Amino acid sequence: MGELATLFGPRRVAVVGATDRDGSVGRAITENLLADFEGDVVAVNPTKDEVLGLESHDSVGAVPDVDVAVVVVPPPIVLDAIREAAEAGIRDVVVITAGFGESGSEGARRERELRELATEHDLNVVGPNSLGIMNTGVGLNATFGPENARDGSISFMSQSGAFVTAVVDWANDRNLGFHNVVSLGNKAVLDESDFVREWGEDPDTDVILGYLEDVVDGRAFVESAREVSGETPIVVVKSGRTEAGASAAASHTGAIAGSEEAYEAALDQAGVLRVDTVQDLFDFGSILAGQPLPERDGVAIVTNAGGPGVMTTDAVGDSDLSLASFTDDTVERFQDALPDEANVYNPVDIIGDAPVERFEDALDIALADPNVGAAVVLACPTATLSYEALADSVVDLQAEYDTPVAATLMGGSSARDANERLSQAGIPTYFDPARAVRSLDALREYRAIGDREYTEPETFDVDREAAREILESAARRDTNRLGVEAMDLLDAYGIPTPDGEIVDARSDAVDAAERIAPDGEVVMKIVSPDILHKSDIGGVAVGVPPEEVGDTYEDLVTRARNYQPDATILGVQVQEMVDLDSGVETIAGMNRDPQFGPLVLFGLGGIFVEVLEDTTLRLAPVSEPSAREMLSEIDAAPLLRGARGRDPVDEGSVVETLQRLSQLVTDFPAIVELDINPLVATPDGAQAVDVRLTIDQEQL
Amino acid sequence: MGELATLFGPRRVAVVGATDRDGSVGRAITENLLADFEGDVVAVNPTKDEVLGLESHDSVGAVPDVDVAVVVVPPPIVLDAIREAAEAGIRDVVVITAGFGESGSEGARRERELRELATEHDLNVVGPNSLGIMNTGVGLNATFGPENARDGSISFMSQSGAFVTAVVDWANDRNLGFHNVVSLGNKAVLDESDFVREWGEDPDTDVILGYLEDVVDGRAFVESAREVSGETPIVVVKSGRTEAGASAAASHTGAIAGSEEAYEAALDQAGVLRVDTVQDLFDFGSILAGQPLPERDGVAIVTNAGGPGVMTTDAVGDSDLSLASFTDDTVERFQDALPDEANVYNPVDIIGDAPVERFEDALDIALADPNVGAAVVLACPTATLSYEALADSVVDLQAEYDTPVAATLMGGSSARDANERLSQAGIPTYFDPARAVRSLDALREYRAIGDREYTEPETFDVDREAAREILESAARRDTNRLGVEAMDLLDAYGIPTPDGEIVDARSDAVDAAERIAPDGEVVMKIVSPDILHKSDIGGVAVGVPPEEVGDTYEDLVTRARNYQPDATILGVQVQEMVDLDSGVETIAGMNRDPQFGPLVLFGLGGIFVEVLEDTTLRLAPVSEPSAREMLSEIDAAPLLRGARGRDPVDEGSVVETLQRLSQLVTDFPAIVELDINPLVATPDGAQAVDVRLTIDQEQL
Structure with a gap:
């Protein structure tokens, strides 16, 4: 057992706010504890002498050797009760009382203080606003639910207390048992990651089931689940999957949730079996607890x-x-x-x-x-x-x-x-x-x-300082959106780009074209942070022959000026022609999720992204096998492998681009969004032809 | 009630082969009938005087006014028993006995004779190899199952007798009742279409449920289901959906099934709610029987x-x-x-x-x-x-x-x-x-x-005789596969094709090009029934300018000769250029299902068909609204509507092409397979640029 060994296996539990008042939560918990618990139950209530046959104490500090305090006193005195418990050396607390983060600013303040108190005293706190916890191994039922669970090897946590009572009632009827049950409540201190880690170390838990509406710390959850899921299956209903569900969840928990796509990628990468329905949750939990794995x-x-x-x-x-x-x-x-x-x-x-x-x-x-x-x-x-x-x-x-x-x-x-x-x-x-x-x-x-074999993401040798300088120079210009002028950022991270140069004079354009493609054609693009859709205003010229480079330069600048007279024009990019015909246009991108951080995206470009939404995501950092999986799991994957009689593209080069992109966005939290579109994949390699990114200057 | 009113509502039922032998089917049926049936039960068994308290008759003809004969005698004497019943004026027969089509050639012969007998005497025969039938409305349980169903408003047919016993047992436990239950057995005479039609007219049936492994007559089923499904919901599990399932079904029933795609299209067009699982079958059946429809x-x-x-x-x-x-x-x-x-x-x-x-x-x-x-x-x-x-x-x-x-x-x-x-x-x-x-x-x-409003498919004014002549001339040449030489077939049915001509001399090619595109470019294609993949051998030239037409003619013929010296070369097609850039390449096709006849296919061409399999099917004939649905239900539909800043294509023209194609393949059963690929859809209309078809000369 791990750090929560005492929480689940106490010898003495105190009910702070124990009472014998009919229909009260304090009575229900005391009765449930008295029913089967192998250890001692202590009642704390200064207004009583005796509660349900137990001597009632004035304070939790008055009884020695209490391991867990279950707090059911009214909201305003919860913090005092916990402080008293902490000062008496109690480290494990279950806060049943509601009226915290879920109910207005007063409650939110109280919850902040509770969190501070827990940090100060190094407390394990379940809740507040929790139905309580169970451990059938020692007969512990510190909940106010109507029924105790049967003994079993499934440990179950739920962000809904009501769902716990329903599940226990239903499971008892079906011979389905639990080892531990936790109603997570507001998760002010202990959250899903803590219980995953605890149960991963618990020899009596064969399967971990969860009903979650959000996770408190996305990255921490992925890390703890990944550590555990190889040995102990984790099956989770993460609700708020659909747009309607997400808005219902937000109004229920008040949490700022990560995006559904991020949860999907994160749970998958963490080795969590994600299910959509209650039926699957318990069907899968039962068979994982009851049967060996198929060979x-x-x-x-x-x-x-x-x-x-x-x-x-x-x-x-x-x-x-x-x-x-x-x-x-x-x-x-x-x-x-x-x-x-x-x-x-x-x-x-x-x-x-x-x-x-x-x-x-x-x-x-x-x-x-x-x-x-x-x-x-x-x-x-x-x-x-x-x-x-x-x-x-x-x-x-x-x-x-x-x-x-x-x-x-x-x-x-x-x-x-x-x-x-x-x-x-x-x-x-x-x-x-x-x-x-x-x-x-x-x-x-x-x-x-x-x-699964977990592969540590590779760290490439890159020019991080050059990249930082490009971002900082954009910040100095007070620019949040960058386009082709940021191709150097990709160069700095070793992502192949076509030869190109940004020039701001007609003669320089001609020189650049001559250097890049002697006697050949070039691509020319207007470079302006104020013009996002270059193609729409005729700001891109493809296949420009040497004799037209000068005129094209003038033409592009004129178009941009006509389109938006006050636009800042940084110049014109003269770029090597990339043979789109022998290649497949792909897109490699990143967006940053509020809960899970940077997510790397891959898909084919054009209609595949825009019409068919055929893309796949991974939390960064992305390892080599993981990037390779991304290439194979899109619907249009056969096109990369050379469908319709074409040569297969160099997948390795695309894979490495995704890894390097992942490293770039992990290194710089200031990059909020980034799209390489198109990333042209040919049999000879991949090239980033265009890039667009958004930065958050505060993060630099 | 319809034609089967007497079958389900008899006043007198005879068990032919009634017996009191322990564990026998004849005893089980007699007991089940005696339990609740409101009418008379008659025992027929020449070797007994009495069966379970009933007088036993020597022959079914010896008792007057029998409505239904339930036959449980051994296989060799089943036909005699039925003949006797028919001669006594009985029109409704349930054959429980197995050993017919499901068991070898002897059984198959017996089943054929049974079918002939039924036709001769106009008999309604359930089975053979049936568990029997139930009608809770009159307490009729003419099955050998262990339990009678509860009363309800669901009528249920099953191609598996074992499944009937399982379902009745399970449903009784859940307060789920049935009106009629039929074990279809081998469906030698009465099949799913008959029961759908019957229950559609039955005021006591609110919902029709079915477990089917195949349908006997695809078109008849679609027709009867379509008539009924507007008034009475039909929910069906059609098993053998997956490749593995289909092969299991074939070994179970020995039926030559239609393709899964054909079933999918047919059940949908028939208004059948198709479900994949037993759980959905009864969940959906229950709510349809118990609740009103949402407005x-x-x-x-x-x-x-x-x-x-x-x-x-x-x-x-x-x-x-x-x-x-x-x-x-x-x-x-x-x-x-x-x-x-x-x-x-x-x-x-x-x-x-x-x-x-x-x-x-x-x-x-x-x-x-x-x-x-x-x-x-x-x-x-x-x-x-x-x-x-x-x-x-x-x-x-x-x-x-x-x-x-x-x-x-x-x-x-x-x-x-x-x-x-x-x-x-x-x-x-x-x-x-x-x-x-x-x-x-x-x-x-x-x-x-x-x-749904059912729209009668439109009949266009076409040149059917010209089409017939094209097919017959191919048959005279003993050709089963046709290519561009069959473009006239499309013309005859009013499907727009680019201007084109097949020529067999260099000078004619030059003349044709001059006529089709004076001073412009043309497409030229080799025309040979022996060369299926013209492009692969360089048999297609696109954008041929006037001065190169003659040489290109020679070149195409030479290539074809080199590729396959003994190929029959009909000539070279000279065709108007179609602007592929402003259009979307689609595919309109047909294949003929053994069970359901011609199915019309629509999808986008190229990768959408080959890689993404983004296509949709309808049984022909296809009505206008139905063809329009086809265009909207493919994943890539937004491309037709003008995604990515392009003009929307003329959908009406594509829709009409699908309708005309549907008419063509309905008119000529000799057309086994046909693909218009590409059918180029532009904002100005659709054009069939190439065609390939296979014909079955026997059907001409």
């Missing part, structure tokens, strides 16, 4: 009913699992064991008249096949089959092979006892076979997370 | 718990419903009725201490709002709230407003009674609020189906 993706389906077998096969087709191909040996064994009408290929149909022995034989043969990583046992009720006996066989065979199994014993009352037996043994069972398959697929997904 | 898309969420409220809002965001905006008046009413801390905007959070009266007030106000089309009542268990009382209020208010409501009373045992009360009143209730919202969204989707 391969092949699923065997064993059924007494062809039709449902087809539906289950469809569900496998929808998942990232596959239907296992049986070995010849397995097929032969099925042929020996099953009647002639049976289907000995996957899905194995053992025919409607199958007794339990035939089911058992078939499952045994299937689980022994080296291509089978998981199995679905699928049955419809028949006169010849005892569901209870089938459940027993499935439990035994699952244990014998230690291969994950999910069940669908279809039916209502006829399946109830069998389903109870299966779920008690940790084998999930659903009426809908698609749910069984989905759960197995969650095991596969988690196995893939466990298999 | 608008706005959903009100009323909850005592903020967190679950956010999750529910996310679920609304995921759906095609929207969060209702309340009127000012409604907001004021909430402000008056609710405590200060409440959220009076949607989702309405009435705060954790809400008693049932506050829930009732809030729901009442919400349902009265003119922007609210449906409501979700969402509660977590609290000490102040009685779930049972809440359920009563919800049932009353739902009935009062006749607005659809779904509920999520979270919890386990604490919610059981309340949930039972709600579901008895037809209000769906789930632990996961996402499921409640999904169900409401199914109501919306069905409302949209009901709102």
